[in-house]
Amino acid sequence: MYGKKVKLRFLFLVLILVSAILIVFLILQSLKENVVYFQSPSEIKSLVELNKNKIRVGGMVKEQSVSINSNEVNFIITDFKNEINVIYSGAVPNLFAEGKGVVAEGFLKDKNYFLATKILAKHDENYMPPEIKKAIGDK
Amino acid sequence: MLANQIGYYSLILGLLLSVLLCGVSIKDFNRGSKQISQDILSLTFLQLVFVIVGFLSLVLSFIKSDFSNETVFNNSHTTKPLFYKISGTWGNHEGSLLLWLLVLTLFIFLFLIKSKEQPKKYRILTLLFQQIIIIGFFLFVLTTSNPFNYLFPIPSEGLGLNPILQDPALAIHPPILYLGYVGTSIIFSSSLAAVTQSYVSKEWGQHIKKWVLVSWIFLTIGIMLGSIWAYYELGWGGFWFWDPVENVSLMPWLTLTALLHCIIVLEKRAALTSWVVILSITTFTLSMCGTFLVRSGILNSVHTFANDPARGIFILIFLFILIILSLGIFFLFHKENSKKLNNFFWLSRETSILINNWFMMYFLAVVLIGTVYPIFLDVISSEKISVGPPFYQKLIAPFLIPFLLFMSLGPRLKWIKSKIENKRSLIVTFIISVMLTFFIIKNLTTDLLFYTVLISAAFFLFFTTLKELFIKKFNNISQTVAHFGFSLLILSILFNSILSSEIITNIKIGEKYSYSRGEIFFKKIEENKKNNYNSIIAYFEIKDENGKIIELKPEIRIYNQPVIITSEADIKTTLLEDKFLVMNLVKGNEYFNIRYQIKPFMIWIWISVLLLGLGGLISLFKTRYEK
Numbered sequence: 001m002y003g004k005k006v007k008l009r010f011l012f013l014v015l016i017l018v019s020a021i022l023i024v025f026l027i028l029q030s031l032k033e034n035v036v037y038f039q040s041p042s043e044i045k046s047l048v049e050l051n052k053n054k055i056r057v058g059g060m061v062k063e064q065s066v067s068i069n070s071n072e073v074n075f076i077i078t079d080f081k082n083e084i085n086v087i088y089s090g091a092v093p094n095l096f097a098e099g100k101g102v103v104a105e106g107f108l109k110d111k112n113y114f115l116a117t118k119i120l121a122k123h124d125e126n127y128m129p130p131e132i133k134k135a136i137g138d139k
Numbered sequence: 140m141l142a143n144q145i146g147y148y149s150l151i152l153g154l155l156l157s158v159l160l161c162g163v164s165i166k167d168f169n170r171g172s173k174q175i176s177q178d179i180l181s182l183t184f185l186q187l188v189f190v191i192v193g194f195l196s197l198v199l200s201f202i203k204s205d206f207s208n209e210t211v212f213n214n215s216h217t218t219k220p221l222f223y224k225i226s227g228t229w230g231n232h233e234g235s236l237l238l239w240l241l242v243l244t245l246f247i248f249l250f251l252i253k254s255k256e257q258p259k260k261y262r263i264l265t266l267l268f269q270q271i272i273i274i275g276f277f278l279f280v281l282t283t284s285n286p287f288n289y290l291f292p293i294p295s296e297g298l299g300l301n302p303i304l305q306d307p308a309l310a311i312h313p314p315i316l317y318l319g320y321v322g323t324s325i326i327f328s329s330s331l332a333a334v335t336q337s338y339v340s341k342e343w344g345q346h347i348k349k350w351v352l353v354s355w356i357f358l359t360i361g362i363m364l365g366s367i368w369a370y371y372e373l374g375w376g377g378f379w380f381w382d383p384v385e386n387v388s389l390m391p392w393l394t395l396t397a398l399l400h401c402i403i404v405l406e407k408r409a410a411l412t413s414w415v416v417i418l419s420i421t422t423f424t425l426s427m428c429g430t431f432l433v434r435s436g437i438l439n440s441v442h443t444f445a446n447d448p449a450r451g452i453f454i455l456i457f458l459f460i461l462i463i464l465s466l467g468i469f470f471l472f473h474k475e476n477s478k479k480l481n482n483f484f485w486l487s488r489e490t491s492i493l494i495n496n497w498f499m500m501y502f503l504a505v506v507l508i509g510t511v512y513p514i515f516l517d518v519i520s521s522e523k524i525s526v527g528p529p530f531y532q533k534l535i536a537p538f539l540i541p542f543l544l545f546m547s548l549g550p551r552l553k554w555i556k557s558k559i560e561n562k563r564s565l566i567v568t569f570i571i572s573v574m575l576t577f578f579i580i581k582n583l584t585t586d587l588l589f590y591t592v593l594i595s596a597a598f599f600l601f602f603t604t605l606k607e608l609f610i611k612k613f614n615n616i617s618q619t620v621a622h623f624g625f626s627l628l629i630l631s632i633l634f635n636s637i638l639s640s641e642i643i644t645n646i647k648i649g650e651k652y653s654y655s656r657g658e659i660f661f662k663k664i665e666e667n668k669k670n671n672y673n674s675i676i677a678y679f680e681i682k683d684e685n686g687k688i689i690e691l692k693p694e695i696r697i698y699n700q701p702v703i704i705t706s707e708a709d710i711k712t713t714l715l716e717d718k719f720l721v722m723n724l725v726k727g728n729e730y731f732n733i734r735y736q737i738k739p740f741m742i743w744i745w746i747s748v749l750l751l752g753l754g755g756l757i758s759l760f761k762t763r764y765e766k
Contacts, residue, residue: 023501027508027534034530038523056525068730070645070652090643091374091734092723094695094704
């Protein structure tokens with residue numbers, strides 16, 4: 001019916017289309033697995049079931065809440081409505097301090113304890129990440 | 140004060156010249172003569188001079204700490220060292236846009252004097268398209284981000300430059316990166332001009348290749364400088380974090396690399412014309428998108444200088460106009476050159492370059508989606524998410540395996556139709572690579588199979604290019620050097636990530652921390668007062684497995700204006716590994732938080748990127764020599 005060349009072209013097009021669809025599917029799939037959601041302490045309190053995935057928690061470091069020993073840094077993140085205890089062993093950024101904004105990444109142990117694997121650094125004293133602004137709301 | 144006025148008015152004059160240039164060049168376009176009129180050249184030169192004057196007057200205001208200038212007030216301070224006063228000129232939003240403008244005008248001027256043997260109409264059209272971009276940026280600078288805003292009453296002291304930007308690598312990072320970014324504007328303008336003139340041909344390919352190479356080299360080195368800075372200044376010990384701001388510079392690099400390869404097909408075989416044009420347009424669009432994303436405050440990072448929505452909207456509208464304009468021109472004027480025979484056999488150099496391009500597009504898709512998806516989700520559902528490094532690693536690393544294999548075989552193929560020669564030596568090389576990898580990796584990692592395959596592929600490329608370098612003397616040395624650099628890059632990154640080790644602990648002065656492979660002893664601290672900061676220098680003695688002791692002195696700096704605490708890592712670099720120690724202060728506590736890392740082959744990552752750039756440089760000089 002059709003010439004050999006047309007058939008070949010058609011095959012080529014189908015091949016490209018199929019691989020394109022596969023690649024998009026692959027990308028979206030691993031996106032789903034690797035996305036880290038951001039939550040405020042209040043959002044965590046209102047969770048119905050505990051999320052097993054990695055999340056980020058943001059808010060202010062509560063005054064007088066930081067305690068440190070040779071392996072761990074413990075502190076409380078608050079959004080002035082609710083708060084959550086954070087247990088962390090790892091490097092602390094310089095601008096981490098009581099009464100300042102913070103974003104911690106890690107896993108929820110339960111609704112009151114958060115095991116952090118990373119604390120994100122800020123670059124500027126006056127700068128506040130949009131996430132924290134959102135978490136604290138209109139204070 | 141005077142400098143302020145001069146700078147502002149010279150920018151306005153520059154804008155007026157742009158408009159004048161458009162008029163003059165349209166008139167000249169329809170004139171019969173063969174060469175473009177001398178007026179156009181002089182006017183372009185004059186425009187460049189005005190922009191230089193504008194830029195220099197801003198530099199002068201920074202040097203003199205003239206705080207009647209708002210930009211200087213916001214970003215400088217009298218106690219800052221002179222070098223950082225100057226680099227502060229482009230360490231902020233307004234100044235960096237002025238730098239964009241400077242490079243835009245510089246490049247169009249260079250283009251005009253370097254393209255004398257090209258067709259007149261093509262040159263004029265390139266100038267016109269470039270002037271459209273230049274006018275857009277002039278308007279942007281003058282209306283939304285004027286670097287010469289006047290402050291009254293004059294403050295006696297400035298707010299200072301963010302200390303983490305006060306660094307030699309970061310002082311030259313923006314200009315170099317911008318030369319790469321903005322260099323793509325010439326490729327964009329000239330490809331549009333070539334399309335309208337149906338001039339997308341071998342000759343055009345030859346001529347534009349130089350510009351592609353120049354942008355590519357600067358972009359490569361610019362990205363590397365930023366990466367080096369992140370490595371020692373941010374104190375994470377990594378060199379690439381898949382941060383959106385880094386991704387934004389990587390995306391034009393990927394398309395530019397693809398363009399670099401397929402421009403060779405155009406140059407040698409007059410094929411793939413549409414693809415070359417599409418890549419040219421995409422590359423510049425991605426550079427502009429990068430500027431938009433970074434400058435508009437959508438991405439948070441050190442690069443986000445200000446959160447002014449008007450700026451974001453301006454760039455966004457401008458970007459849309461450019462995209463619509465370029466796509467319109469492409470579809471209206473572009474005709475595929477059907478007369479010439481550009482068929483090629485499946486096993487040929489052309490195919491191998493196409494495969495390279497497909498891989499580049501795939502990598503681009505991954506980076507693009509990972510970067511844009513969080514922004515997209517935030518806009519439609521106001522949910523805040525982030526996409527972490529595992530996403531990129533998982534999607535990119537497996538595809539590197541076939542990519543590296545094709546990269547080793549592709550350059551050996553001939554144009555049009557080819558077969559693989561020297562099969563035996565290739566197989567031998569391959570077996571050596573696999574065996575070598577297996578013995579190195581055997582005891583190291585849990586993910587044995589995957590790493591063996593990946594590293595074998597990298598070694599395969601390493602050995603084939605190495606052999607090429609020694610045996611086939613200077614056959615295609617630029618390509619071989621660049622590919623060799625790439626294999627070295629992949630190898631060093633892989634071994635670096637597999638073999639790195641890290642100790643994080645909190646420690647008091649005088650304490651010892653022992654771990655399986657050695658001991659860290661915190662000897663003492665020393666306080667120093669400098670002009671614009673106070674520093675705490677800590678002395679650490681680190682004993683390794685063999686009992687050898689090295690001393691590392693990380694530093695904490697407390698800058699006075701603005702008040703910011705930074706950590707300066709101390710790094711001992713050797714050819715085999717970097718020893719990296721960084722210390723952080725936890726306020727009101729006797730404990731210091733330290734992070735000690737052993738990073739093997741760190742220096743080879745930078746060396747291999749330099750080799751990539753060197754490959755580009757050789758190619759640039761070769762094309763000049765051949766002419």
